[in-house]
Structures are given as structure tokens and as C-alpha cells.
Amino acid sequence: SVTTAASTATTAYDYVIVGAGVGGIIAADRLSEAGKKVLLLERGGPSTGETGGHYNAPWAMGTNLTKFDIPGLFESLFSDPDPWYWCQDVTVFAGCLLGGGATLNGGLYWYPTDADFSVENGWPSGWQDHAQYTNAVIARLPSTDHPSTDGQRYLEQTFGVMQQLLEPQGYRQLTINDEPNSKDHVYGHSAFDFIDGKRAGPVATYLQTAKVRPNFTYKDFVYVSSVVRNGSQITGVRTNDTSLGSGGVVSLTPNGRVILSSGSYGTSRILFQSGIGPSDMLALVKNNVEAAVHLPLQSQWINLPVGMNVSDNPSINLVFTHPSVDSYDNWADVWTDPRPADAAQYLKNQSGVFASASPRVNFWRAYAGSDGITRFMQGTVRPGAGSVDTTNPYNASQVFTITAYLSQGVTSRGRLGVNGSLTGMPLVNPWFQDPVDKAVLLEGIKDIVSGISAVPNLTLITPDNHTTIDAYVDTYDPASMDSNHWVGAAKIGTDPTTAVVNTNAKVFGTNNLFVIDASIIPALPMGNPQGMIMSVAEQATAKILALVGGP
Numbered sequence: 001s002v003t004t005a006a007s008t009a010t011t012a013y014d015y016v017i018v019g020a021g022v023g024g025i026i027a028a029d030r031l032s033e034a035g036k037k038v039l040l041l042e043r044g045g046p047s048t049g050e051t052g053g054h055y056n057a058p059w060a061m062g063t064n065l066t067k068f069d070i071p072g073l074f075e076s077l078f079s080d081p082d083p084w085y086w087c088q089d090v091t092v093f094a095g096c097l098l099g100g101g102a103t104l105n106g107g108l109y110w111y112p113t114d115a116d117f118s119v120e121n122g123w124p125s126g127w128q129d130h131a132q133y134t135n136a137v138i139a140r141l142p143s144t145d146h147p148s149t150d151g152q153r154y155l156e157q158t159f160g161v162m163q164q165l166l167e168p169q170g171y172r173q174l175t176i177n178d179e180p181n182s183k184d185h186v187y188g189h190s191a192f193d194f195i196d197g198k199r200a201g202p203v204a205t206y207l208q209t210a211k212v213r214p215n216f217t218y219k220d221f222v223y224v225s226s227v228v229r230n231g232s233q234i235t236g237v238r239t240n241d242t243s244l245g246s247g248g249v250v251s252l253t254p255n256g257r258v259i260l261s262s263g264s265y266g267t268s269r270i271l272f273q274s275g276i277g278p279s280d281m282l283a284l285v286k287n288n289v290e291a292a293v294h295l296p297l298q299s300q301w302i303n304l305p306v307g308m309n310v311s312d313n314p315s316i317n318l319v320f321t322h323p324s325v326d327s328y329d330n331w332a333d334v335w336t337d338p339r340p341a342d343a344a345q346y347l348k349n350q351s352g353v354f355a356s357a358s359p360r361v362n363f364w365r366a367y368a369g370s371d372g373i374t375r376f377m378q379g380t381v382r383p384g385a386g387s388v389d390t391t392n393p394y395n396a397s398q399v400f401t402i403t404a405y406l407s408q409g410v411t412s413r414g415r416l417g418v419n420g421s422l423t424g425m426p427l428v429n430p431w432f433q434d435p436v437d438k439a440v441l442l443e444g445i446k447d448i449v450s451g452i453s454a455v456p457n458l459t460l461i462t463p464d465n466h467t468t469i470d471a472y473v474d475t476y477d478p479a480s481m482d483s484n485h486w487v488g489a490a491k492i493g494t495d496p497t498t499a500v501v502n503t504n505a506k507v508f509g510t511n512n513l514f515v516i517d518a519s520i521i522p523a524l525p526m527g528n529p530q531g532m533i534m535s536v537a538e539q540a541t542a543k544i545l546a547l548v549g550g551p
């Protein structure tokens with residue numbers, strides 16, 4: 001409305017946060033709780049029904065349950081003919097809507113381990129005491145390993161199969177998030193950040209408390225291109241929304257601060273367009289007619305290793321069949337034509353198969369690499385298979401997949417950046433750059449496979465019995481090794497030649513620019529990263545609030 005436009009145009013903010021994803025929402029809630037005047041900007045629009053989203057499956061029309069509410073629709077995100085929710089200007093999967101990745105990820109949710117924040121795992125000293133921040137996350141958003149509202153577990157056949165496969169190899173069953181630090185020879189039911197049978201995450205928790213505060217403003221469909229910078233001082237945030245300020249520039253209060261929370265690819269691109277990053281990336285911005293206009297003069301460029309040091313879990317799929325397993329038709333028809341009884345049960349009270357995303361079992365095991373570094377393998381097990389490549393005859397209604405990831409301890413690093421059109425993309429793939437990573441994951445996969453004969457009627461079909469495990473791993477398509485867990489693009493550290501933000505998450509060479517998202521994480525945690533990102537957001541926000549000289 002005209003009134004809103006007129007009043008926001010003159011408004012300056014203590015904190016402008018760019019990106020309403022995992023990191024940004026938590027920072028916005030804690031800063032507004034502390035009484036700061038906070039503006040949270042998001043390039044995308046509503047997602048879940050509660051936020052005003054309307055993208056409903058044909059069978060959920062007329063309800064408040066969108067594609068992003070119903071956990072069981074997770075697999076349908078990858079087969080949608082119009083997947084508008086993925087960022088169209090990033091070549092890998094990234095969420096461009098309220099909630100960011102947490103709105104369309106698999107929902108796997110692990111409380112971080114002490115080792116995840118260790119100095120050995122790349123964290124600067126001062127970050128090891130994560131427990132109070134992790135506990136703050138747990139208090140707001142506890143995990144569940146039985147998301148259905150009736151407390152029952154559904155489609156659990158793979159659990160029984162995995163039990164027979166893993167126990168002879170010395171694995172023990174546990175409730176995974178009850179013992180976060182136990183990650184060697186353990187397995188359990190998959191845990192999620194779902195509440196009441198629906199996707200929850202920071203949108204259903206932290207954003208709710210922020211929204212009711214008068215000192216908090218949320219604006220969606222606002223694209224941020226850069227920060228406005230006078231040397232080391234950030235003076236505003238450049239957007240495409242002229243209702244927010246002259247020329248679309250949002251102003252800061254005296255001593256105001258900007259926090260980038262736009263995800264690994266989004267934050268890097270904003271830094272480049274703000275004249276911060278390696279000179280080859282800034283040269284691409286300079287050569288881009290539209291972006292060049294706002295790029296600071298070369299004398300003001302800040303040379304930092306933005307986009308360097310990225311890692312992502314290398315992951316390899318093994319496809320099996322077992323006569324007990326219901327493959328759930330590979331989730332193919334859940335959007336248009338779900339099993340009627342399951343759809344009806346879910347719509348009635350958010351119980352049943354659709355109350356969970358596809359994973360059913362997770363397991364971990366530690367491996368000593370030949371370089372003396374311990375690396376962990378994580379397994380995620382789900383009915384169905386993304387692709388089957390086999391010469392074996394098999395029963396498609398009995399397939400399931402084990403995704404074997406290499407997690408904490410991965411040493412390989414890649415690079416991300418942009419091309420001349422400023423599309424975000426991997427420049428150097430981060431998987432298996434170090435041959436020891438490859439050797440360890442290979443060993444882990446061989447261990448999984450070595451137990452097959454102990455499980456009656458369990459058959460590996462991809463790779464098939466004409467392909468050795470060595471050959472399978474050797475020829476695995478790197479593009480399908482992507483786990484969508486990019487971290488490290490704006491790494492935290494003490495040395496601006498190897499890190500982008502200092503121990504307070506402040507960008508080196510600036511007075512008032514911070515990053516709170518996956519990019520600051522220096523090395524992969526034990527599990528899928530969103531739980532760790534949440535804990536990092538709590539701790540970083542506390543450090544920023546404690547930092548003198550702020551608003």
C-alpha cells in the first residue's frame with residue numbers, strides 16, 4: 001500500500017539481513033528479540049500454507065497444506081515440470097523462497113557434535129563451546145524420528161533389512177539425536193525438523209516469534225544485488241525495490257550492520273558485486289554491463305578468498321532389492337496420484353506415510369585414512385531409487401537405496417563462483433580432489449556390500465554383478481555426487497588470506513558486514529548440515545550482539 005511504501009522509504013534499520021533461509025531467520029529472531037530494529041529481506045515468496053503459500057498438490061487443493069508443508073512430497077520436488085522454487089540463476093539446487101533450503105530439503109536434522117566445532121575441524125578457538133547454542137536450537141526446534149502425528153512409523157521395511165546388514169558388522173542401534181557425539185558403528189531411525197506431521201524448520205518456529213515484534217520487518221520478493229560501501233564502511237543495501245529507499249537502497253541507523261544470509265552461492269555473489277572477493281570474480285562483475293555500474297572502484301576492492309575452500313559431501317548411491325521392501329513406486333506419482341488411503345490419512349490428521357520425507361534409516365562409521373585423518377561415512381537409506389543401472393533382472397516394487405556419504409574429515413576442497421552472466425556455479429568440483437577421500441569412501445562402500453550375503457534375499461542391483469565396486473566408484477558421474485551441502489565459501493578464520501570472515505563472523509576489511517549462513521562453516525559436520533547451521537546462527541548472532549560499536 002501507499003502508506004507502507006511511504007513509511008518504509010524513510011526507515012533506517014539497525015540490522016538488515018539478506019536472505020530468509022536457515023541462518024537468516026534465526027539471526028533475525030535473535031536480533032529483534034534483543035530490541036534491534038531488524039529488516040529481513042528475501043528474494044523469493046511464500047512457501048508453506050501458514051506463510052501464504054498456495055502451491056498445492058491436486059489432492060490437497062482447498063487445504064492449507066502446500067508442497068512445502070507435506071514432507072512426503074519431498075521427492076516430487078525433483079520431477080516437477082515447473083520447479084520455480086529452485087534459484088534459476090544457480091546451476092546446482094538452491095532454494096529461492098521463504099525458508100531457503102529448509103523449505104525444500106530432505107528434512108534430515110542432526111544435532112551437531114562437539115567434534116563438528118573442533119579446532120581440528122577448522123573452527124577458530126572461541127567457537128568450541130557450542131552446547132548452549134545447540135541447546136537453544138533444540139529448545140526451539142526439537143527433532144523427531146517419528147514425525148507422523150499418531151506416533152507410528154510407516155514404510156519401515158528397510159529398517160529391518162538394515163538391522164540385519166549392520167548388526168553383524170558391529171553397529172548398534174540408538175536414538176541418533178539422543179547421543180549426538182556417537183557416530184561410529186551406530187544406526188537409527190532418521191530424524192527430521194518436522195512438527196505436527198508438517199515441515200517446520202526455522203519458518204515455523206523462529207520466524208513466528210520474530211513476526212509479532214514491532215521492531216521486526218519482513219519483506220519478500222526483494223532481490224539484493226550488493227551492499228553500498230564506502231571503503232570499509234557499509235552504508236546501505238542495494239535492492240530492486242524502490243519503496244525501501246531512494247534507488248532501492250535501504251539505509252542503516254548510525255552504527256547499523258548488514259548480515260548476508262543468502263546461502264553459499266547467494267552470499268558469494270553479493271560479495272562479488274560489492275567488490276569483495278578474488279580479482280577474477282570481480283573482473284567478471286566489472287565486465288557485466290548491469291552490475292558494473294554499482295561495483296566500487298578497483299582501489300576499493302577487498303581481496304578475500306570468497307568461494308574458495310568449499311566442500312560438499314561426496315555421495316554414492318547403491319541400489320538394492322529385498323522382497324520385504326515396498327519401494328513406494330519410487331515416489332513417482334505422489335504429486336498427482338498418490339496411494340488414496342495414504343493421502344486420505346494424511347489430510348485427515350497429518351499422519352501416515354506422507355508425514356515423513358523418504359529417508360528411513362541413517363548410520364555412521366569412522367574410518368582411519370592413510371593420511372592419519374579420521375573420516376566418517378554416513379549412510380542414508382530410503383525406499384525407491386533415483387536411477388537404476390543394472391543388467392540384473394529385478395523387481396522394481398522392491399528397490400531401495402543406500403546413499404553413502406563421506407562426512408566429517410573430508411579434505412577435498414573445490415571452488416564456487418559466477419560466470420559472465422553472474423550465474424552461480426561450481427568452478428572446481430569439491431568431490432574426491434584428495435585421493436584419500438576416495439579411498440575411504442570406497443572402503444566404506446565395500447564394507448556395506450560385504451555384509452550382503454548375511455541377509456537372506458538381499459540383492460545389490462546397482463552396481464550389478466558384472467561391475468566391481470572399484471569400477472563403479474571410479475566411473476561414478478561427479479555431477480551425481482553432489483549432496484547439496486555446500487559449506488565454506490566465506491570461511492571463518494583468523495587469517496584473511498585463507499578466510500573471509502573473522503571469529504565474529506565479520507567480513508575482513510569491513511567495519512559492519514557479517515555473514516551468517518552455511519558459507520562460514522569451514523568444514524563439513526558429521527551429518528546433513530542444517531542442524532549445525534542453526535547452532536552456528538545462534539552462536540554468531542550472540543557474538544555480533546556482544547561486539548562493541550554496534551547499533
Ligand SMILES: Cc1cc2nc3c(=O)[nH]c(=O)nc-3n(C[C@H](O)[C@H](O)[C@H](O)COP(=O)(O)OP(=O)(O)OC[C@H]3O[C@@H](n4cnc5c(N)ncnc54)[C@H](O)[C@@H]3O)c2cc1C
Nearest residue numbers: 019021023043096100101105106108224263266517518530
Ligand atoms: C535438495 C536439497 C536437499 C537437502 N537436504 C538436506 C537435509 O535433508 N538435511 C540438511 O541438514 N540439509 C539438507 N540440505 C542442505 C540445507 O538445506 C542447506 O545447507 C541450508 O538450507 C543452507 O542454509 P543457508 O542459511 O546457508 O541458506 P539457504 O537456506 O539456502 O537460504 C538462503 C536464502 O537467501 C535467499 N537469497 C539468496 N540470494 C538472495 C538475494 N540476492 N537477495 C535476497 N535473498 C536472497 C534465498 O532465496 C534463500 O531463502 C539440502 C539442500 C538441498 C538443496
